[in-house]
Amino acid sequence: MKNSPAPASSATISNVNALIPTLAARILEMARREDLPKGYRLTELSLCESLGVSRSPVRKALQYLESTGAVTSLPNRGFQLAKDADELAGIDLSDTTPLLDDLYMRIANDHIGGLLDQEVTETELMNRYGLAKQQLQRLLTMMARDGIIDKKPGRGWIFRKLLSSVESHRESYRFRMMLEPAAILEPGYAVDLAELERCRREQLDLLSGGIEHCTPAQLFHAGSHFHETVVAGCGNRFVIDALKNVNQMRRIMEYGTLLDRSRLHTQCEEHLQLIELLVRGERMEAAQFMRQHLNTARITKVGEAS
Numbered sequence: 001m002k003n004s005p006a007p008a009s010s011a012t013i014s015n016v017n018a019l020i021p022t023l024a025a026r027i028l029e030m031a032r033r034e035d036l037p038k039g040y041r042l043t044e045l046s047l048c049e050s051l052g053v054s055r056s057p058v059r060k061a062l063q064y065l066e067s068t069g070a071v072t073s074l075p076n077r078g079f080q081l082a083k084d085a086d087e088l089a090g091i092d093l094s095d096t097t098p099l100l101d102d103l104y105m106r107i108a109n110d111h112i113g114g115l116l117d118q119e120v121t122e123t124e125l126m127n128r129y130g131l132a133k134q135q136l137q138r139l140l141t142m143m144a145r146d147g148i149i150d151k152k153p154g155r156g157w158i159f160r161k162l163l164s165s166v167e168s169h170r171e172s173y174r175f176r177m178m179l180e181p182a183a184i185l186e187p188g189y190a191v192d193l194a195e196l197e198r199c200r201r202e203q204l205d206l207l208s209g210g211i212e213h214c215t216p217a218q219l220f221h222a223g224s225h226f227h228e229t230v231v232a233g234c235g236n237r238f239v240i241d242a243l244k245n246v247n248q249m250r251r252i253m254e255y256g257t258l259l260d261r262s263r264l265h266t267q268c269e270e271h272l273q274l275i276e277l278l279v280r281g282e283r284m285e286a287a288q289f290m291r292q293h294l295n296t297a298r299i300t301k302v303g304e305a306s
Helices: 010-014 017-034 044-051 057-070 097-112 122-129 133-146 166-184 192-213 216-232 237-257 261-279 283-303
Strands: 073-074 078-081 147-152 156-159
Touching: 010 156, 017 044, 017 057, 017 133, 017 216, 044 057, 078 097, 078 237, 097 133, 097 237, 097 261, 122 166, 133 147, 147 216, 166 216, 166 237, 192 237, 216 237, 216 261
Parallel strands: none
Antiparallel strands: 073 078, 147 156
């Protein structure tokens, strides 16, 4: 008598590509919607037709669901539901933050690369990236919160302008090298010390292990929060809005470079040095240090201009 195949191990499941959990969620959503009973046979061919993908990712998605207890498999009989439709509602596949981070970057980069138009629909995104509706809503909420995409008044979404080349990224740093040091030297400059202290704690947390564990979005937020806090001290809304606008546009390219976490230790230490200069009121030194700090970041991330 042959042994039944062992469920996929957690190591195997952790290595599945980003599409698999989203397909698994869509299979569960379909089973709930159609009120499929326990024991219902899930054939790869019918799922391929319903999901619009090939057999290989469907098979992996079924194996993924088997690891959660949602489906079972028998030799030569394929997969079948292990629970009734109402019981499937208790299986939570929503904790997919790493997956959503990967898809966030993929969608933004596909747009920058010309694979996605300026305006997109939810149906288009669900079909293209194998997303369940709930996952797509979470993803679009993240992107809207970060200023990457906006909801249209009617149906659909529209991308905001993003930096799309190394040259535009380089220009953004040159602009900041003019803007941020000058803001520190503005008459009446007064940085919010309480907010600056929050920035200090964020930088110390990063140096205490956060650099290795935070998502690219969290790392970017800590850096942009610091720089926007420093510039806000000038009290000029046009200067503050200009920096926020640049930060929104450069976000995606920065996420990519932030994956090189080794250099972030130096960046955080420089942020802390800048905080000390501002707390002591040494604005001339802080302005000079800020320009040097931004120039080093520019060369590290995008290189010297040709």
